[in-house]
Amino acid sequence: MKILIRLALIALSFFILKTGHAASYPFDIQISGKGKQAIVFIPGFACSGKVWDDTKAVFEKDFTCYTLTMPGFAGVPASADPSFHNWELAIANFIKDKKLDHPIVIGHSMGGGLALALAADYPQSIGKIVVVDVLPCLAALRNPAFQSKENNDCSPVVKQMTSMPDSQFHAMQVMTMTQLMADSTKRASAVDWSMKSDRKTFATMFCDFSNTDLREKIKSIQCPALILLEPQFVLIGGIAQQYQNMPTAQLKYASKGLHFIQYDDKEWYLQQLSDFLQPTKK
Structure with a gap:
């Protein structure tokens, strides 16, 4: 019996080492690189972590990613209960469980929103954040007086999205990526990630994030924050105002391209x- 228990423990250890995470976390985790300073990469809406491959190729020699x-x-x-809050909590628990010492959190799009929320709700735990092309409240671009709805009903969006034929959903995603990504060589991968995504989760998170307003919450952020925005935002009023409650924010605008600035x-x-990460390299 002792031998069987020992073998089971060895098998479990091998599983954790191979996959990079235990089954208690709802998200997939890939670990690479070396270095005392950790970077947590959070991809955007419906994207794979592979969206960070080019970034990691540069930084994983100095950081654990x-x-x-x-x-x-x-x-x-x-997962059974996808929501912006639940995903933020799961990432915070992961950082705590793994004893990551003031990690840098880099997020794109909705992943950038999660980085903002983590830095605001856990100001003593996060070292730095990089937010790639997202605002604290996207809905406020159309309605500056926007307020989040409590108990927001996402069922109509879920019903519409889940009943959509695959061919229609695919065509919608192809059109969407032409509007979000100038680099045509990367679009097919992004569309494929969308097609492999769970449609109910896709619809629920689209609805939930559309109802998210972090403009007040970011007052609590204490860590340095780099905010990288697409060039089109220069032409839109109210961008700086969205970050006015966040004194640590450094807003910088790309000179070309669209939403996927990293491409x-x-x-x-x-x-x-x-430039932003250099002072924390070890």
Whole structure:
């Protein structure tokens, strides 16, 4: 019996080492690189952690990288209760459980929103954040007086999205990616990640994030924060106002491209990260 228990423990240890995480976390985790300073990468809506591959290739020689793919996205099994708050809590628990010492959190799009929320709700735990092309409240672009709804009903969005034929959903995603990504060589991968995503999670998180307003919450952020925004935001009023409650925010605008700045203005993006992360390299 003791031998069987020992073998079971060895098998469990091998599983954790191989996958990079225990089954208690709803998201997929890939661990790479080396270094005392940790970076947690959070991809955007319906994206795989592979969206950070080019970034990691530059920084994993100096940092230990924990790259997430959120549950229900890009082929990762869905969780029973997807929500912005629950995902934030799961990432916070992961950081705590793994004893990551003031990690840098880098997030794109909705992942950037999660980085903002983590830095606001756990100001003593996060070292720095990099937010790639997201605002504290996207809905406020159309309605500056927007207020989040309590108990927001996402069922109509879920019903519409889940009943959509695959061909229609695919066509919608192809059109969406042409509007979000200038680098045409990367679009097919992004569309594929969407097609592999759980449609209910896709709809629920789209609805939930559309109802998220972090403009007041970010007052609590204490860590340095680099905010990288697409060039189109220069032409839109109210961008700086969304971050006015966050004195640590450094707003910088890309010179070209669209929403996927890490692809569309890659050299500029990598230089901004390098300059921002340099003081914490060990």
